[in-house]
Amino acid sequence: MLHTKIPQIEEIVEEAINQASLSGEPQFISIVNQIDYTDSIAFLDRASQIDQHRLFWRSADEEFTLVGVGSTKKILSSNAHRFNEIEAVWNEIQQKANVYDILHEKGTGLVSIGGFSFDTEQENGKPWEGFPDSQMTIPMYLLTNKSDQSFLTTNILILKEDHKQQIVHQIRRDHEQLLFGERQELKLPTCIGRSDVEPDEWKAIVEQATSDIKDKELEKVVLAREVRITFSEDVELAAVIERLCETQMNSYIFTFESGGDYFVGATPERLAKVDNQELVSTCLAGTIPRGQDVDEDRELGEQLLNDPKNRQEHEFVVQMIREAVEACCYNVTIPEEPIVYPLRNLQHLYTPVTATLEKGYTLLDVVARLHPTPALGGLPQQTSVDYIRKREVLNRGWYAGPIGWFDGKNNGEFAVAIRSALLQKKAASLFAGCGVVEDSDPDAEFAETGVKLKPMLSALGGY
Template identity: 40%
Template sequence: MWRSENMIQQYKTDFESFLRKAADKQQQQILVSWTEKVGAIDPLRFFANGSSLEGNRHFWYSQKDDLYLVGAGPAILDMRTADEWEHVIESAVVHNLSLRAGTGPVAFSGMNFQQERERELWQDFPDTQYRIPAFTLTKTEKEYYVTINQLVDGSNIESQITTILGQLEQLFAEKDLPALQTELIRKEELESQAWKRLVKEATDTIKSTELDKVVLARAMKLEFEEKLHAAGVLRNLLDTQKDSFIFAVENGSACFLGATPERLVRVESGILHTSCVAGTAPRGKSETDDQMIGNALLQDSKNREEHQYVVKMITDVISKYSKDLLVPDGPQLLKLRQLQHLHTPVSATLLPGASLQQIVQELHPTPALGGLPKQESLDFIEKKEPLERGWYGAPVGWMDSYRNGDTAVAIRSGLLDGNQAVLFAGCGVVKDSDPDMEFEETAIKFRPMLEALEVSE
């Protein structure tokens, strides 16, 4: 069995020497980052152990790329713009022999769906966030890396080393994961009848104005006997939502987490990948039933129209920043545990000077999360939807110092805070939408998080 003491001792010599040399050359604070390949560490245990440290935690898992990223410990830098990140990286002193995507300095990112007048539910979540934590664990395929990030100005090196080594010992401790055994006290679907009336208002507006589509969301509030542990919910999501991007972002006492099927943009070694996901149906109870439902989804005019909106908008934006665009002739079926979607994968080569964050800013929100035309749909949501969306439906992800990164659209998600959870679900409304059917679609979309919270419907 590989033991953490081996790595702690290694850091005590190698990292201390590196930190001192970096500090000797500096007259002001700079980011110093050290990455080392280590033995196997359970990413979920690393996340759970991070609750014993000061600071907020982050979790990212992409089954498609076999990649885990876990951030823990104090925030070394908590930035509000991608420009700040670029400025920090320009002067950073980095030791990283692997150069693998997701190693070295990593900023975990997230943002609001749009500006909101009131921020009660999401008060601990800023409009935009790029955070570099003190520690990042990267698991890529069968390799594990740990990165330490520190701000260094030449003073207090000895105390920094002592603190870092103590925190590492806590992160590598072989503790049991916290259980999720807590009883549900109350479940409330917020303003369900009002939401159906809003869908009807949206269809009437679409028929009489230039609005073509608007995505409306609703919430469900759950209350439990005891505090919810994010690690336990993540464990259930990892077990049940294997084909999704699984994420968690902790701010203050609240943790926003979920399992989303929808990638926004990934960039690795200059190659861009994105995923157009729109159009939804449930899974069938048998293989034959499932195939019939999937075929019906592929032929359904409402869903195909909604899907094509998304494909056109995303490819129009990506073409500004890339070349050699590859787009399939038609959508495929993306089959998840409870749902299946129309799905069109797109890839391209990034143009020189283009960045992940430029594309994310222009893509968000896609027609799958906002509507069409973009501004008209956002205006309708802002004026009519009573829900405080916060980070729901917005991009969450990460980027490293080598211009690699990934973002997913934060749907199939919930906000945990103490013994409460607020879950979110949405659907695209077009001129022929039926309020009862759209309500049922959102009910299906609550299922992944309800299952992760071990709540029966």
């Protein structure tokens, strides 16, 4: 990868065209500039005039936001080796790319954003036709906001037959629209209908799972259900993301636009983060609602900490993550007891995991080992995934899969795509799951998933 002082964009494009002519191969150029602070929601909204492939990521624990527009390169895979395949293509792109960047900031330059389905063997049918099994995108334009600083990356694939002035004009016109273009008035959708998908059948599956667990077929399984809502008009993506950013302060806010559909969410669950070889993961399992006041909130938190079912569910996750992280890290630190982690609508049991990534390993190596955690699949891992595939009444698609980003400096972060919805013009599918163990009660689990659906329902004007 070439890092150099940034010349004028005309010079960069002209040199790339010349190199493409000499080599006979397309040239990937990436140009990073610091710009005046730019609001991420405004950038996302204006981007609808440029391309219908938009990406958004806001971190849960730092002032860090990415907004991608367009697609210079999509890295796809659809088999059991998808993490390795995507890593291999990513490495090849990095080796060949010409990166013009004197700033070297995290999340700028070559950055890939996207996600993976929960299960590669589940048929990618309705309602996920627009989403490939695994897709990481290097956007054409990328806004990176870190605290009060903004950076704009432009990624272009140059062909030998390209014309310099045409490309330069297009880039400048797009920059003008993204940074200064007119915006529409953002309006949340009006929900006009809601239906729980096969609730009685879902409860029956939960009851059957408790019986199968008692019979030692498996130890735990996470079963998800779907709620469908309809709107009076097409959903405005920027309005929903703005609402989630305002109301879900301790969650990762994300959106991936593909095939005209939007997958959006506000997930509290980090899978893994790597920053300068330092790794952070999160054990988040065990759920109870928030209280109406401080006393009730504290009382519910204590109830969660002392509940055998939730503690067992949480311990499953801790031990699995410990095993996965120790396989590729050193200096692994995991507290002996969880704490209560409050969100707007819910409280969870939370145990942080920190470690140092061994040389030769990457963030995707960690993600491949962690997915799916017992909080999303169950135990044993493969047995629970097979159980879900055969019995669950929905196609998970990207729900509960790893979603996130990584850059060319070995930084990145992935979360688990829960508390999420698939938006399709005037309709949406919302998803929520719960961990089923031998003493689970179907009605109680149904109620728990109802609480987990509230953040997305609220953002979508639902009830």
